[in-house]
Amino acid sequence: MPAQGMAHLLGIDLGTTTTIVARIDASGAxxxxxxxxxxEVTPTAVAFESAxxxxxxxEARAMADDADHxxxxxxxxxxxxxxxxxxxxxxxxxxxxxxxLRKVREHAEAGAGPVDLxxxxxxxNFTNAAREATLEAARRAGLGKVHMINEPTAAxxxxxxxxxxxxxxxYAVFDLGGGTFxxxxxxxRGMDVEVVFTEGVQRLGGKDFxxxxxxxxxxxxxETVGEEMRPGDCDFGRADxxxxxxxxxxxxxxxxxxxxxxxxxxxxxxxxxxLEAATEGLVAQAEMACEGVLLRAGIxxxxxxxxxxxxxxxxxxxxxxxxxxxxxxxxxxxxxxxAVARGAALYAAHRANPALLSPAQRRRTxxxxxxxxxxxxxxxxxxxxxxxxxxxxxxxxxxxxxxxRTRTYYTAEPDQRILTCEVTQSAVxxxxxxxxxxxxxxxxxxxxxxxxxxxxxxxxxxDLDGVMRAEFKDLGTGRPLVIELKSEGSGxxxxxxxxxxxx
Amino acid sequence: xxxxVIAAFTLTPCAAAAAWLLLRGKRTRPAxxxxxxxxxxxxxxxxxxxxERAAWTLAKLAGVPPKKAAEGRTVEALLGTAARKRLxxxxxxxxxxxxxDVDALLGLDAARLGRLMxxxxxxxxxxxxxxxxxxxxxxxxxxxxxxxLALASELGLRAEWELxxxxxxxxxxxxxxxxxxxxAAKAEDRDAVQARLEEIGRLRRALAAGR
Numbered sequence: 001m002p003a004q005g006m007a008h009l010l011g012i013d014l015g016t017t018t019t020i021v022a023r024i025d026a027s028g029a030x031x032x033x034x035x036x037x038x039x040e041v042t043p044t045a046v047a048f049e050s051a052x053x054x055x056x057x058x059e060a061r062a063m064a065d066d067a068d069h070x071x072x073x074x075x076x077x078x079x080x081x082x083x084x085x086x087x088x089x090x091x092x093x094x095x096x097x098x099x100x101l102r103k104v105r106e107h108a109e110a111g112a113g114p115v116d117l118x119x120x121x122x123x124x125n126f127t128n129a130a131r132e133a134t135l136e137a138a139r140r141a142g143l144g145k146v147h148m149i150n151e152p153t154a155a156x157x158x159x160x161x162x163x164x165x166x167x168x169x170x171y172a173v174f175d176l177g178g179g180t181f182x183x184x185x186x187x188x189r190g191m192d193v194e195v196v197f198t199e200g201v202q203r204l205g206g207k208d209f210x211x212x213x214x215x216x217x218x219x220x221x222x223e224t225v226g227e228e229m230r231p232g233d234c235d236f237g238r239a240d241x242x243x244x245x246x247x248x249x250x251x252x253x254x255x256x257x258x259x260x261x262x263x264x265x266x267x268x269x270x271x272x273x274x275l276e277a278a279t280e281g282l283v284a285q286a287e288m289a290c291e292g293v294l295l296r297a298g299i300x301x302x303x304x305x306x307x308x309x310x311x312x313x314x315x316x317x318x319x320x321x322x323x324x325x326x327x328x329x330x331x332x333x334x335x336x337x338x339a340v341a342r343g344a345a346l347y348a349a350h351r352a353n354p355a356l357l358s359p360a361q362r363r364r365t366x367x368x369x370x371x372x373x374x375x376x377x378x379x380x381x382x383x384x385x386x387x388x389x390x391x392x393x394x395x396x397x398x399x400x401x402x403x404x405r406t407r408t409y410y411t412a413e414p415d416q417r418i419l420t421c422e423v424t425q426s427a428v429x430x431x432x433x434x435x436x437x438x439x440x441x442x443x444x445x446x447x448x449x450x451x452x453x454x455x456x457x458x459x460x461x462x463d464l465d466g467v468m469r470a471e472f473k474d475l476g477t478g479r480p481l482v483i484e485l486k487s488e489g490s491g492x493x494x495x496x497x498x499x500x501x502x503x
Numbered sequence: 504x505x506x507x508v509i510a511a512f513t514l515t516p517c518a519a520a521a522a523w524l525l526l527r528g529k530r531t532r533p534a535x536x537x538x539x540x541x542x543x544x545x546x547x548x549x550x551x552x553x554x555e556r557a558a559w560t561l562a563k564l565a566g567v568p569p570k571k572a573a574e575g576r577t578v579e580a581l582l583g584t585a586a587r588k589r590l591x592x593x594x595x596x597x598x599x600x601x602x603x604d605v606d607a608l609l610g611l612d613a614a615r616l617g618r619l620m621x622x623x624x625x626x627x628x629x630x631x632x633x634x635x636x637x638x639x640x641x642x643x644x645x646x647x648x649x650x651x652l653a654l655a656s657e658l659g660l661r662a663e664w665e666l667x668x669x670x671x672x673x674x675x676x677x678x679x680x681x682x683x684x685x686x687a688a689k690a691e692d693r694d695a696v697q698a699r700l701e702e703i704g705r706l707r708r709a710l711a712a713g714r
Contacts, residue, residue, distance in 0.1 A: 201681055427678070
């Protein structure tokens with residue numbers, strides 16, 4: 001609990017399946033904040049008992065049978081426009097995240113005072129829409145000042161801190177969480193952490209392994225009794241599958257006694273080999289993302305000094321073996337569940353106003369240096385020499401933040417009256433317009449009677465807080481059109497052009 | 504009896520029989536009916552490569568010139584519902600091996616379909632038992648189910664590529680496909696992308712065999 005005169009800094013790992021909170025303690029070190037049930041790890045779950053009564057966390061997850069009003073894994077749908085019915089209204093992933101964060105904030109503030117600054121972690125390949133939806137959820141939860149950091153980067157900070165500032169060299173951070181997978185290459189020198197490149201898979205995590213395990217158990221049930229396992233008949237659910245997965249991490253096989261209403265006790269033996277065979281496609285995806293990050297960064301694996309693991313799913317032997325196979329190094333597994341939250345708390349100390357910190361906190365965290373990169377390719381649509389529309393990248397993924405890039409384009413026709421200003425985003429460098437996400441499209445009026453080839457200067461900027469700004473400037477008139485991409489907080493979870501200014 | 508009469512009675516039937524036999528051999532036979540084109544005969548001209556053979560097959564079914572079928576249009580774009588049903592038979596005639604479900608072929612153009620059929624043919628051949636050294640992508644994925652072979656073809660994986668090159672190509676394609684999940688507006692579209700990514704993962708696992 002922060003003492004008087006100390007900053008209350010939170011790091012929140014708002015995960016797909018679990019949420020973990022850490023704060024900077026009196027000595028300036030990150031410590032995990034136990035939840036209202038006294039646990040370090042809180043299930044990310046929201047249940048509606050009525051339109052007004054909401055239950056959060058473990059209790060909500062235990063109510064998961066009432067699937068209509070219990071929501072889990074909503075993080076995967078952040079920024080997508082998905083919504084669910086609940087007692088006569090529709091709730092979005094943004095609403096649910098806001099409820100989760102509000103509960104976390106209220107619990108953290110009880111007895112410790114208001115939060116001065118919170119850092120929320122997000123997957124490295126979260127779209128801008130998802131990032132903005134997360135920020136909006138934090139605002140609705142009453143968290144005043146909020147920053148965000150990519151999950152693998154936060155884990156790297158935690159490892160660098162745990163090494164006592166002795167980390168030196170290039171490291172890979174392999175973060176297999178409950179719902180998403182990220183891998184980052186970071187250069188560390190003591191507490192100076194610089195992100196080199198990052199890749200992510202939005203739908204790959206422990207939850208997917210649990211689904212495969214459920215399938216194996218169902219097949220075992222069918223083999224034993226000759227009938228399908230029906231939901232009302234047998235109570236083996238997702239939480240049981242997760243528990244079974246944990247047991248299979250240390251044992252070659254586990255005998256499960258399923259309780260069926262119709263068939264009584266049904267014993268099923270689940271072997272680790274069966275789980276590994278069923279999940280080889282998932283593990284191979286993580287391997288490809290790792291190879292991709294090395295490939296894109298142009299770095300040979302022999303240049304790595306080590307590999308850090310984060311996320312509970314990294315405990316699976318098959319996953320650790322895959323990491324060793326890809327990077328050629330024995331990975332370091334140190335408290336993988338809480339590494340991301342602890343790193344986020346350290347980042348909060350780095351971003352906080354130094355005047356807020358106590359002398360001890362300042363002394364312990366002053367050495368933190370941090371360099372992040374652009375998480376996506378950002379560009380605009382323009383016509384090539386053949387008159388075909390193509391995506392023209394302006395800010396490349398991996399450029400150091402803050403970044404600002406300018407390119408000049410030219411009008412295509414004489415007497416062109418309208419300039420269509422578009423902002424695109426993609427995880428890979430794409431020229432095909434159908435393969436990129438169009439995040440904004442605005443038409444700018446141009447003066448009449450001018451010949452073709454009038455220069456238009458396009459400047460894209462991306463700041464440390466992930467705010468993207470695009471300026472389209474007609475050099476003939478000197479009039480700029482400014483597009484700032486932010487969520488308008490409509491609750492739809494989609495990214496909106498928050499501000500368009502035509503000077 | 505006069506010996507001459509006896510000889511005449513004896514030799515006449517023999518001479519008649521010999522003459523009948525001789526004449527029968529010389530009779531003109533009706534010309535054999537020209538056989539209809541064998542149902543096993545391939546369509547494409549001799550010397551065609553796999554892509555051309557696939558293009559000829561598609562062209563025949565689509566009722567378009569083979570050149571048109573080879574222009575990069577997919578099976579889905581070329582063939583209607585009825586023609587798609589006939590596609591497995593036609594490909595079996597041309598390549599000597601039956602393809603997987605038609606649905607798995609819809610995204611392929613003629614060149615990729617040709618490569619897939621060659622891969623299937625290769626996979627259908629009996630191989631000696633025991634471990635052998637796998638050096639090419641084709642050998643590594645030969646035992647995979649046909650829908651995965653179709654996917655490999657669709658992703659542009661070449662059977663003759665050595666494993667490191669094939670793995671690198673697949674990694675690039677995986678990252679490209681992975682980026683598509685952000686473009687999927689509906690939940691079912693995102694599920695489809697996710698399923699596809701997992702299939703690419705299974706391909707990758709097969710390519711790791713020769714690591």
